[in-house]
Amino acid sequence: MNYQWYPGHMTKAKRMMEENIKIIDIVIELVDARLPISSRNPDLEELAKGKSRLIVLNKTDMADSDMNDEWEKYFNTKGYYVVQADSRKKTGFTEVSNLINQACSEKIERDRRRGIINRPIRAMIVGIPNVGKSTFINTYAGKACAKTGNKPGVTKGKQWIRINKKVELLDTPGILWPKFDDQNVGMRLAMVGAIRDEILNIDELAYELIKYIHSIYNGMLHNRYKIEESEDALETLNKIAEVRGCVSKGAELDVSKAAAIIMEEFRNGKIGRITLEKPPV
Ligand code: G4P
Secondary structure, three states, X not given: OXXXXXXXXXXXXXXXXXXXXXXXXXXXXXXXXXXOOOOXXXXXXXXXXXXXXXXXXXXXXXXXXXXXXXXXXXXXXXXXXXXEOEOOOOEOHHHHHHHHHHHOHHHHHHHHHOOOOOOOEEEEEEEOOOOOHHHHHHXXXXXXXXXXXXXXXXXOOOOEEEOOOOEEXXXXXXXXXXXXXXXXXHHHHHHHOOOOHHHOOHHHHHHHHHHHHHHHOOXXXXXXXXXXXXXXXXXXXXXXXXXXXXXXXXXXXXXXXXXXXXXXXXXXXXXXXXXXXXXXX
């Protein structure tokens, strides 16, 4: 299988982001905690040059908790502020505000020396599609938050959401696309659903996923599907097809059906908390 990604609006989105980044103080980059490197776009380093940076390890509820800690440490050592979040359940958000303040302390001090007090920090969310940007914004901003800008008498401009006295968030996230040469990166992105399914071979993905889970999270497939795990991923896939009653018309096992079930359950976190990549050493 050849993983590729041909986004139609990439150039436009990138241009918009370049524009928006000019007026913000801090870039809040959302990454998927299950694949924190593969779900980043390396172009951001250049785009966000000179800005404060906060990495949100999102969807930590679906990732291996020990690995969440490992990844937090890893990004810390690279000089980023990091927070572990579950945007659906709203965990990690008190820390987000605290870290934004810490990350922007130099800017706040610079403002203070110039006599500018209480100018809010302007933040922008960025990340690849489906990483949880909209969910994060909704959770962080809350429903009651007033939008600023575009009011009568105010010059037409960006929509800012006032989070609190100190922080304003741009309501439109920056969309980055996954960027990769390594086909394994493409495969991991496909596994979490970051690449559209129409262009994927689900059978092959499920096969690779079974192989991975068996090697790193031995016993997890047994717990979920009540089957004996085999060294041979195809055999395991067949067993799952059996226990889940995946049969086609001629009463033959329908492995594709089982593969679809596995991928769907993995993406919904039903198989267990699984992280697909380790921090580089
Ligand atoms: P995007 O703007 O970056 O494209 O992503 P969006 O917020 O639309 O989120 C994509 C999917 O990821 C949504 O699920 C959303 O609920 C889910 N999600 C976001 N953050 C988290 C998280 O921290 N943990 C978990 N488990 N899921 C998260 P969906 O199935 O597409 O929609 P829905 O079921 O929420 O309606």
